[in-house]
Amino acid sequence: MSVGPLPIAPYRRLWLYGVVASVLFFLVAPIFIVIPISFSDSEFLEFPPRGFSLRWYAAYFSDPQWMAATRVSLIAASLTVLFATPLGTAAAYAIHRAQSRWVRSLHVLMLLPQMVPLILIGIGLFYVYIQLGLVNSMLGIVLAHTLLATPFVVVTVLAGLQSFDMTQEKVARSLGASWPVAFFTVTLPQIRLSVVSGAFFAFITSLDEVVIGLFVAGGDNTVLTRRMFLSLRDQIEPTIAAISSLLIVITLAALIAVALFARKAD
Amino acid sequence: MHDMTACQRGHTLNRQELAADERREKRQILGLSLPAAAIILVLLVIPVGWLFALSFVSNGEIGLANYTRMVEYSAYLSIFSTTILVSLFVTVLCIVLGYPVAYLLGQLPPRLATIGLAFVIVPFWTSILVRTYAWLVILQRQGIVNDALIGIGLIDEPLRLAHNLTGTIIGMTHVMLPFLVLPLYATVRNIDGDLMRAANNMGASPARAFRDVFLPLSMPGLIAGSLLVFILCLGFYVTPQILGGGRVIMVSMKIQQNVQTYFDWGAGSALGVVLLLIVFAIFYLVHRLAGLDRIFAR
Numbered sequence: 001m002s003v004g005p006l007p008i009a010p011y012r013r014l015w016l017y018g019v020v021a022s023v024l025f026f027l028v029a030p031i032f033i034v035i036p037i038s039f040s041d042s043e044f045l046e047f048p049p050r051g052f053s054l055r056w057y058a059a060y061f062s063d064p065q066w067m068a069a070t071r072v073s074l075i076a077a078s079l080t081v082l083f084a085t086p087l088g089t090a091a092a093y094a095i096h097r098a099q100s101r102w103v104r105s106l107h108v109l110m111l112l113p114q115m116v117p118l119i120l121i122g123i124g125l126f127y128v129y130i131q132l133g134l135v136n137s138m139l140g141i142v143l144a145h146t147l148l149a150t151p152f153v154v155v156t157v158l159a160g161l162q163s164f165d166m167t168q169e170k171v172a173r174s175l176g177a178s179w180p181v182a183f184f185t186v187t188l189p190q191i192r193l194s195v196v197s198g199a200f201f202a203f204i205t206s207l208d209e210v211v212i213g214l215f216v217a218g219g220d221n222t223v224l225t226r227r228m229f230l231s232l233r234d235q236i237e238p239t240i241a242a243i244s245s246l247l248i249v250i251t252l253a254a255l256i257a258v259a260l261f262a263r264k265a266d
Numbered sequence: 267m268h269d270m271t272a273c274q275r276g277h278t279l280n281r282q283e284l285a286a287d288e289r290r291e292k293r294q295i296l297g298l299s300l301p302a303a304a305i306i307l308v309l310l311v312i313p314v315g316w317l318f319a320l321s322f323v324s325n326g327e328i329g330l331a332n333y334t335r336m337v338e339y340s341a342y343l344s345i346f347s348t349t350i351l352v353s354l355f356v357t358v359l360c361i362v363l364g365y366p367v368a369y370l371l372g373q374l375p376p377r378l379a380t381i382g383l384a385f386v387i388v389p390f391w392t393s394i395l396v397r398t399y400a401w402l403v404i405l406q407r408q409g410i411v412n413d414a415l416i417g418i419g420l421i422d423e424p425l426r427l428a429h430n431l432t433g434t435i436i437g438m439t440h441v442m443l444p445f446l447v448l449p450l451y452a453t454v455r456n457i458d459g460d461l462m463r464a465a466n467n468m469g470a471s472p473a474r475a476f477r478d479v480f481l482p483l484s485m486p487g488l489i490a491g492s493l494l495v496f497i498l499c500l501g502f503y504v505t506p507q508i509l510g511g512g513r514v515i516m517v518s519m520k521i522q523q524n525v526q527t528y529f530d531w532g533a534g535s536a537l538g539v540v541l542l543l544i545v546f547a548i549f550y551l552v553h554r555l556a557g558l559d560r561i562f563a564r
Contacts, residue, residue, distance in 0.1 A: 020370045023363045024385040027443060030400030031392055033410065037403060045403045047410045087302040094299035098292060106299055109306055115549055116310060117501025119518040120538040123525045124313030127320070147309045150302050179291060201391075208393040210504050215526070228395055232508050236402055244396040251392050 031248055038241035045238060056242040066227065066243070072217075073207055073224035076138065080145040080206035085199045087146065088153025093183065095154070096161040110154045113147050118211040121147070126215040136219035144216060145206035152205055153198035160194025161187075193261040200254045207250065314542070321535035332536035342520075346540075349517045352435065352506070353499035357446075359439045360495050361488070364446040368487070369480075372454035383451065390444035398505045401437040402428055405509075429511025437509040438499060445498060446491040453487025486556040493552045497545050517541050 033047055038056055040049030060066050095107050113121065125144050126135065134140035164187065172182040188195070210225045217223040228240055324331035336342045371382045389397065404410050405427035412424040427433055457480065465475035503518040510516075517537055524534035 016366060016370055019366045020382070023367050023443075024382060026363070026440065027389045028385050030397055030404060030440065031389060033404060034396065034400045044408065045406070046408075047403070047413075087305065090298040091302035094295055094297075098296045098299075100292065100296055102296065106296075106303065109303055110299075112306055112310055115497075115545065116314060117497075117518065117538075117541055117545060119501055119503050119521050120314060120317070120542055121310060123521060123531075123534055123538065124317050125309060126525065127316060127531065128309070128313045143305070143309060147305055150305065154302070179295065204391055208395070210393075210395055214522070225393070225395055228399075229504070229508070232395070232399060232402070236399070236406070240399055241403070244393070244399055247393050247396050252388065255388060255391055 034241050035245045035248065037238065038245040040238060040241075043238070045236060045241070056238045059239045060242045063239075066224075066239070068220075069222050069224045069227045072138070072141075072221050076141045076145060076217075076223060077203050077206040079138075079142040080149050081199050081202045083142060083146040084149035084153050084202040085195065088150045088198055088202070089157050089195050091150070092154045092157035092161060093187075096158060097166075110151055112151075114151050122212045122215045125212060129216050135216055136221050138221050141213070141217045141221060141223065144212045145209055148209060148212070149202035149205040152201040153195075156198035156201060157191065157194050160191040160197075164191050193264060197258045197261055200258050204251055204254055207247070314538075317531075317535040318539055320531045321539045322532075324532045332532045333540075335533070336536065336540065342537075345515050345517055345520050348515060349500060352431075352438070352514065352516065353496050353502075356435060356438045356442055356499050357492050357496045359435070360442050360446040361492055363439070364443055364450060364491070365488070368447050368450040368454050369484075371451055372457065373459070379455075386444045386447050386451075389440070390448070394441055394504050397441060398437050398508050401433065401440065401509060405433050405436065428509060430513050431510070433509040433511070434506045434514045437505045438502060441502075441505055442495045442498060446495050449491040449494065450484065450487040453490075454484050457483045490552055490556040493548050497548050500544060501541060 036049055037045055037047055039052050039054065040046060041051035041053035041055060042049065091106070091110055095103055095110070121144075125140075129135045129137075129140050132140075134143075166187075168190075169179075169182045169187050172186045173179065177185070208225065209223075210229055213223045213226045214229065217226055224243070228243060231237065231240060321332050322328055322330065336346075367382070367386070371379045374382065406412075407424045407426075407428075409427070411427060412421075415421045416424065427436070461479050461483070462475050465479045466472070470478065501518050502516060503522065506514050506516045507519055518541075521534045521537045521541075524530045524537065
């Protein structure tokens, strides 16, 4: 099989390159417009900004409410990683290893959080949390984010397991290792990159979650995205540009880390 | 003679033990999925089932009132038709914009394709809120687009681009595009380039080869991607809420309003159940037409 350009002269497809370049520009442009605006010295959202200043970053870092929301979000995201990564890895290993008629249903179950509309998960959790007294609690937020993040870990680790040669684990077993020993000493070290990637995805999933947070993450445990959403509905202050830029940088850093891991795995 | 039987008996015992061992291990390994499965059951399946039950309760009475209201009141019908029309339009836009991207990236050498793909994956993982905010900034009255159009003399008065249907559709298309491109790219990447060359050698024009060879082979990815986009649009909340400025009411917004403003769980749940049924019907369709795996191949 060969991949590669067709025998069509490149100049005859210039229009195609033009279309694709414009679409790719459309995709990334908004992200790279927010960053310059965050350094603007004006109250108005001008682009290109006329003067440079850090006042919106200063406004963000000196506002106790924004700081509190940021702290809640970072704690929630870290705890979500701690929950979702082992849970998702264990589930992926079970799906990959177990030869059972339950595996297919299990796989579909793991994908459910990505299939059911978020708004429905949001009000469902809201209802249950009211009964359990978990509304606006850190535990409630982390559980909800774990629910959303686990499928990403499952998918990522499953991909890692699929490119791993399971006979290595069989060899370890035939030499007398129990399956947990074989998993932790032979398999896990070799799929660790996909596990770490899954953890990064879990972190971003939690950090960026909005809809469920609108229902269950208020009060003392208001998450950053909820505060951003509510302030966006009322007015568009440039402080949000500063916060958005920081979120973009965190996402980019996580993606670059994942890409580097992927390269190392090859 | 006596020794042989003992030995044989030992063998059978051993085999039984081995089989028991294997079964135990199978159970243990399957058990590894229990914590994740429990989270999903307790936090998703049970709450949604609960909502399903609530949807049959209206003003303390059990019945179909929440559902009949959806058909009787034109407000509900218009919310559903808005949701479906907006979702359809965004899906079509995503196909028009996304297909050329997946098509070209699928043929580029891997290194170049990876760079192009980064332009799709970075927005995919960037917070939806951040991207929606960016569009609000770009599309506002004194935004970049209006400034540029006035600057080149195309318009005199700034256009209304945000806080309405136009802004909603631009923002939603931006958020949804990667969901179409990624599964489509995964399919297109695996199309054997020799097939197109063969068509070419047999005298087909590039357009003909595309229509008769490439397009049909890319269909599973296209179907999976566009139905995924359509489903996600149907339940979309954040972007229409912010960029619609109250002029575009989607089902998700009505659900939120019913629950948080009116505390009418029955009405909100009933809308949610209808939404979920549509979504599951479409997932079933994808499963039959293209295979579910394609949607989640990232």
